[in-house]
Amino acid sequence: xxxxxxxxxxxxxxxxxxxxxxxxxxxxxxxxxxxxxxxxxxxxxxxxxxxxxxxxxxxxxxxxxxxxxxxxxxxxxxxxxxxxxxxxxxxxxxxxxxxxxxxxxxxxxxxxxxxxxxxxxxxxxxxxxxxxxxxxxxxxxxxxxxxxxxxxxxxxxxxxxxxxxxxxxxxxxxxxxxxxxxxxxxxxxxxxxxxxxxxxxxxxxxxxxxxxxxxxxxxxxxxxxxxxxxxxxxxxxxxxxxxxxxxxxxxxxxxxxxxxxxxxxxxxxxxxxxxxxxxxxxxxxxxxxxxxxxxxxxxxxxxxxxxxxxxxxxxxxxxxxxxxxxxxxxxxxxxxxxxxxxxxxxxxxxxxxxxxxxxxxxxxxxxxxxxxxxxxxxxxxxxxxxxxxxxxxxxxxxxxxxxxxxxxxxxxxxxxxxxxxxxxxxxxxx
Amino acid sequence: xxxxxxxxxxxxxxxxxxxxxxxxxxxxxxxxxxxxxxxxxxxxxxxxxxxxxxxxxxxxxxxxxxxxxxxxxxxxxxxxxxxxxxxxxxxxxxxxxxxxxxxxxxxxxxxxxxxxxxxxxxxxxxxxxxxxxxxxxxxxxxxxxxxxxxxxxxxxxxxxxxxxxxxxxxxxxxxxxxxxxxxxxxxxxxxxxxxxxxxxxxxxxxxxxxxxxxxxxxxxxxxxxxxxxxxxxxxxxxxxxxxxxxxxxxxxxxxxxxxxxxxxxxxxxxxxxxxxxxxxxxxxxxxxxxxxxxxxxxxxxxxxxxxxxxxxxxxxxxxxxxxxxxxxxxxxxxxxxxxxxxxxxxxxxxxxxxxxxxxxxxxxxxxxxxxxxxxxxxxxxxxxxxxxxxxxxxxxxxxxxxxxxxxxxxxxxxxxxxxxxxxxxxxxxx
Numbered sequence: 001x002x003x004x005x006x007x008x009x010x011x012x013x014x015x016x017x018x019x020x021x022x023x024x025x026x027x028x029x030x031x032x033x034x035x036x037x038x039x040x041x042x043x044x045x046x047x048x049x050x051x052x053x054x055x056x057x058x059x060x061x062x063x064x065x066x067x068x069x070x071x072x073x074x075x076x077x078x079x080x081x082x083x084x085x086x087x088x089x090x091x092x093x094x095x096x097x098x099x100x101x102x103x104x105x106x107x108x109x110x111x112x113x114x115x116x117x118x119x120x121x122x123x124x125x126x127x128x129x130x131x132x133x134x135x136x137x138x139x140x141x142x143x144x145x146x147x148x149x150x151x152x153x154x155x156x157x158x159x160x161x162x163x164x165x166x167x168x169x170x171x172x173x174x175x176x177x178x179x180x181x182x183x184x185x186x187x188x189x190x191x192x193x194x195x196x197x198x199x200x201x202x203x204x205x206x207x208x209x210x211x212x213x214x215x216x217x218x219x220x221x222x223x224x225x226x227x228x229x230x231x232x233x234x235x236x237x238x239x240x241x242x243x244x245x246x247x248x249x250x251x252x253x254x255x256x257x258x259x260x261x262x263x264x265x266x267x268x269x270x271x272x273x274x275x276x277x278x279x280x281x282x283x284x285x286x287x288x289x290x291x292x293x294x295x296x297x298x299x300x301x302x303x304x305x306x307x308x309x310x311x312x313x314x315x316x317x318x319x320x321x322x323x324x325x326x327x328x329x330x331x332x333x334x335x336x337x338x339x340x341x342x343x344x345x346x347x348x349x350x351x352x353x354x355x356x357x358x359x360x361x362x363x364x365x366x367x368x369x370x371x372x373x374x375x376x377x378x379x380x381x382x383x384x385x386x387x388x389x390x391x392x393x394x395x396x397x398x399x400x401x402x403x404x405x406x407x408x409x410x411x412x413x414x415x416x417x418x419x420x421x422x423x424x425x426x427x428x429x430x
Numbered sequence: 431x432x433x434x435x436x437x438x439x440x441x442x443x444x445x446x447x448x449x450x451x452x453x454x455x456x457x458x459x460x461x462x463x464x465x466x467x468x469x470x471x472x473x474x475x476x477x478x479x480x481x482x483x484x485x486x487x488x489x490x491x492x493x494x495x496x497x498x499x500x501x502x503x504x505x506x507x508x509x510x511x512x513x514x515x516x517x518x519x520x521x522x523x524x525x526x527x528x529x530x531x532x533x534x535x536x537x538x539x540x541x542x543x544x545x546x547x548x549x550x551x552x553x554x555x556x557x558x559x560x561x562x563x564x565x566x567x568x569x570x571x572x573x574x575x576x577x578x579x580x581x582x583x584x585x586x587x588x589x590x591x592x593x594x595x596x597x598x599x600x601x602x603x604x605x606x607x608x609x610x611x612x613x614x615x616x617x618x619x620x621x622x623x624x625x626x627x628x629x630x631x632x633x634x635x636x637x638x639x640x641x642x643x644x645x646x647x648x649x650x651x652x653x654x655x656x657x658x659x660x661x662x663x664x665x666x667x668x669x670x671x672x673x674x675x676x677x678x679x680x681x682x683x684x685x686x687x688x689x690x691x692x693x694x695x696x697x698x699x700x701x702x703x704x705x706x707x708x709x710x711x712x713x714x715x716x717x718x719x720x721x722x723x724x725x726x727x728x729x730x731x732x733x734x735x736x737x738x739x740x741x742x743x744x745x746x747x748x749x750x751x752x753x754x755x756x757x758x759x760x761x762x763x764x765x766x767x768x769x770x771x772x773x774x775x776x777x778x779x780x781x782x783x784x785x786x787x788x789x790x791x792x793x794x795x796x797x798x799x800x801x802x803x804x805x806x807x808x809x810x811x812x813x814x815x816x817x818x819x820x821x822x823x824x825x826x827x828x829x830x831x832x833x834x835x836x837x838x839x840x841x842x843x844x845x846x847x848x849x850x851x852x853x854x855x856x857x858x859x860x
Binding site for chain 2: 083084086087088090091094098101102107109115116117119120122124125137138139140171207208226228229233248250251254255257258260261262292293294298336340343344345346347348349350351352353354355356357358359360361362363364365366367370371373375376377378379380381383385389390391392393394395396397398400401404405406407408410411412414415416417418419420421422423424426427
């Protein structure tokens with residue numbers, strides 16, 4: 001694992017190189033995706049069935065073969081070992097309870113002229129949730145996407161999850177049952193995104209699509225953005241740990257692993273004020289790694305994109321963290337409250353030695369869908385607010401029309417928009 | 431202007447055809463923009479100066495020639511006729527006062543185990559505002575983009591505004607002064623977007639870019655999305671008026687004009703329960719049109735994309751409106767309060783006969799940057815919330831780590847993520 005010293009002259013250049021990640025958009029993928037989307041738009045169900053049979057090795061005859069009933073979701077939940085069923089329900093309850101606090105409410109007020117101004121908040125009607133199938137199956141992602149939509153008041157939540165060779169995952173389907181998914185289709189890829197964005201004879205058109213997927217799914221989401229809303233296009237996952245040496249080194253090493261085990265291109269960085277502690281964590285890494293089932297992924301990730309960085313003090317660590325704007329930030333220090341006000345940009349902040357990132361991934365309550373690749377500078381975790389929207393409310397009184405009309409008239413004439421000015425003037429001459 | 435009857439069998443197909451709009455992305459524009467962006471990323475100031483001289487017919491030698499000082503903004507404001515200066519200030523005060531109410535605050539709570547959960551709200555550090563130059567100069571857009579950023583607490587607001595052949599617009603620069611713009615550059619096009627997104631020797635890198643522009647600007651914003659945040663990619667402007675026949679027909683005609691005068695592809699639609707009133711509005715249109723300076727644009731827009739639609743009742747009008755999800759919705763009826771709860775999707779709702787859309791465009795208070803092309807189904811007006819973001823806060827207590835750790839461990843093992851499970855287990859075995 002690389003070691004950097006923040007007092008080195010090259011430090012900023014080294015840090016920039018460490019963070020650099022090219023999200024190469026492959027034009028071949030874009031072209032293939034555009035063709036699939038156009039076909040789904042034109043042929044609807046028939047195209048979805050064809051691509052699903054082709055890519056997922058299934059033999060569906062009709063969309064009915066690709067839809068899961070509520071009974072099937074419930075049965076999957078009931079097949080789960082009791083321990084898993086209970087854990088899913090406990091996690092869902094905590095996630096729901098946190099997200100309830102994010103719900104936005106409408107508001108309005110009257111100004112001195114009796115003009116009413118406000119904001120009406122409404123839920124999206126119908127959303128689509130993309131859940132990856134195959135190798136990586138993440139029931140926790142089902143909860144994290146569906147529960148905020150449900151809390152927002154979305155009436156219909158459509159889940160799509162590919163089932164390569166017909167393999168269904170009970171934990172994913174059980175999570176859909178727990179989270180209140182309305183309908184579920186065993187479709188994936190660009191064809192699933194197209195079905196949700198345009199609607200088919202069977203799949204209803206949604207208003208927004210959220211959830212992670214492979215390069216084809218990401219390209220398809222980017223292509224349909226505008227026709228429907230989408231969540232962020234996600235980059236590789238990252239963790240930044242700020243440590244003062246008070247957390248057991250094994251704990252911090254395992255937190256770095258739990259990011260690194262996602263992917264060879266995941267990024268785990270540790271900032272510490274204490275060189276001896278960095279050496280201790282490095283020793284913990286060497287000791288703990290051999291027992292990890294995903295040790296090959298972890299060691300590739302730590303070697304390629306990990307770093308142990310010695311910093312002058314915790315204030316400097318916070319500055320570096322604000323530059324990185326990490327997806328996950330652990331303040332693994334004795335007094336995390338002292339650092340919190342210094343943190344301007346981070347997806348989620350895990351405070352104190354007991355708060356491992358993995359608790360936040362599953363069940364603390366906040367969402368685990370977080371801004372990556374420095375985008376926490378300008379964006380937020382997935383939340384209830386992503387499934388609600390606002391309409392401005394304006395109700396001008398007769399007195400208000402006199403006063404506002406004069407201002408609008410001057411400005412509209414200044415912009416050369418005479419009809420705008422006249423529309424205001426008709427009301428105050430009245 | 432076309433007339434439709436909502437009871438006709440073809441109505442839904444007619445409506446869909448009326449709303450259809452292809453936002454054709456021109457691959458030639460994308461390629462040209464990609465080359466400009468790459469050049470700005472590599473050569474910085476030098477590239478910005480070259481493109482500006484080439485496209486805007488200027489003769490800048492250095493970036494100093496392309497930057498406006500605070501003194502120049504102030505002087506522009508002071509050169510304005512007193513009436514315009516006062517109108518800008520009055521509009522800014524109302525816009526600021528409305529937007530203050532949108533400001534989000536941080537919150538947190540402790541659960542029964544002493545675990546702290548919450549959301550920390552922070553402002554973006556630095557944003558860029560694109561203001562079109564040349565033919566269409568909209569000082570009101572400067573207010574509508576800069577004031578929400580200012581209210582959010584953004585420390586640095588960078589305005590870019592091209593000045594073809596060196597022509598500066600005092601009202602635009604004066605609006606920048608009133609709105610509290612920090613720095614202003616007389617650059618535009620893809621080169622300005624690139625300068626803001628990547629930063630140059632002189633132009634600092636921003637975290638988000640908002641504001642409208644031509645096809646090159648839109649393509650450049652789409653291309654840099656992810657490196658920085660962007661606002662919505664805007665389509666043609668639209669108004670939907672729901673009328674019950676109680677508003678003077680001239681007023682409604684002028685409201686339809688004030689949308690149509692923006693652009694030949696702008697869309698003005700009137701829904702009414704009363705056929706005689708539709709004929710009255712049509713007569714008003716014929717009477718008022720000849721006196722409009724922008725009558726050619728208005729009549730092209732009304733002919734191409736306008737419609738007068740007879741509906742069964744106001745409930746049906748609201749249903750049609752929810753399908754359209756209009757940018758601007760006027761409830762030009764005697765009792766707009768009765769309709770408001772039925773409206774699920776609209777950018778801004780103008781209630782009652784005194785509320786012309788133009789009052790909202792300039793000075794009522796709410797933002798005039800609104801979701802177009804049915805995107806009010808899933809998005810909101812530009813607001814303070816677009817310049818703030820949230821970080822989740824999690825501080826697990828020792829007791830919380832016992833309880834949450836067990837849940838996380840079960841779910842992580844279920845997903846095959848052993849390091850995630852181990853990180854939780856280390857804390858509850860402790």
